[in-house]
Amino acid sequence: DIQMTQSPSSLPASLGDRVTITCRASQDIGNYLRWFQQKPGKSPRLMIYGATNLANGVPSRFSGSRSGSDYSLTINSLESEDMAIYYCLQHNEYPPTFGSGTKLEIK
Amino acid sequence: QVQLKESGPGLVQPSQTLSLTCTVSGFSLTSNSVHWVRQPPGKGLEWVGAIWSGGSTDYNSALKSRLSISRDTSKSQVFLKMNSLQTEDTAIYFCTGQLYYWGQGVMVTVSS
Numbered sequence: 171d172i173q174m175t176q177s178p179s180s181l182p183a184s185l186g187d188r189v190t191i192t193c194r195a196s197q198d199i200g201n202y203l204r205w206f207q208q209k210p211g212k213s214p215r216l217m218i219y220g221a222t223n224l225a226n227g228v229p230s231r232f233s234g235s236r237s238g239s240d241y242s243l244t245i246n247s248l249e250s251e252d253m254a255i256y257y258c259l260q261h262n263e264y265p266p267t268f269g270s271g272t273k274l275e276i277k
Numbered sequence: 278q279v280q281l282k283e284s285g286p287g288l289v290q291p292s293q294t295l296s297l298t299c300t301v302s303g304f305s306l307t308s309n310s311v312h313w314v315r316q317p318p319g320k321g322l323e324w325v326g327a328i329w330s331g332g333s334t335d336y337n338s339a340l341k342s343r344l345s346i347s348r349d350t351s352k353s354q355v356f357l358k359m360n361s362l363q364t365e366d367t368a369i370y371f372c373t374g375q376l377y378y379w380g381q382g383v384m385v386t387v388s389s
Contacts, residue, residue: 206322213379213380213382214371261376264335265338266324268323
């Protein structure tokens with residue numbers, strides 16, 4: 171199975187900060203990478219698909235990028251509603267595998 | 278508007294069988310895949326399995342021997358059955374369309 175190594179596991183940040191979360195794939199996954207946001211008691215919400223494409227309704231302060239086997243989610247100008255856990259997901263090869271999650275919290 | 282909704286018992290006894298239903302709307306089962314993903318309390322997301330638009334299935338290898346996913350396209354429903362449940366199967370179970378649209382999830386507790 172493809173391993174998705176996600177970092178950091180916890181990210182304290184201040185409102186207005188620019189933050190970046192990264193997932194590294196153990197094998198080539200092309201651009202079959204998605205980012206999800208999950209708030210307490212809620213189901214995951216798709217934020218980014220195809221590594222770089224913003225899902226419908228997602229604010230433009232969110233962006234995705236790729237450098238080799240490293241995939242990043244960047245949030246510019248952090249807002250309070252962005253505090254959540256973020257997961258990456260590879261779906262290039264089955265089984266789909268998730269990163270371990272990054273908890274974004276107010277510093 | 279795509280909607281998925283999970284239903285099933287909240288409490289299952291150890292060694293018994295779990296049966297969950299995912300009812301979808303605004304979404305064709307013959308054109309799209311449906312996946313099950315679970316999340317133990319306070320932990321991350323784990324892919325459980327999927328049924329594809331053509332009706333074939335794929336399962337998490339660690340669960341394959343206990344798992345069955347099927348569907349009734351006339352009712353727009355997908356079913357998950359998992360037998361020999363253990364406490365470590367306690368989790369929120371989500372159904373998701375194409376790993377894009379997600380249901381609200383159903384909490385399943387395995388306990389006597």
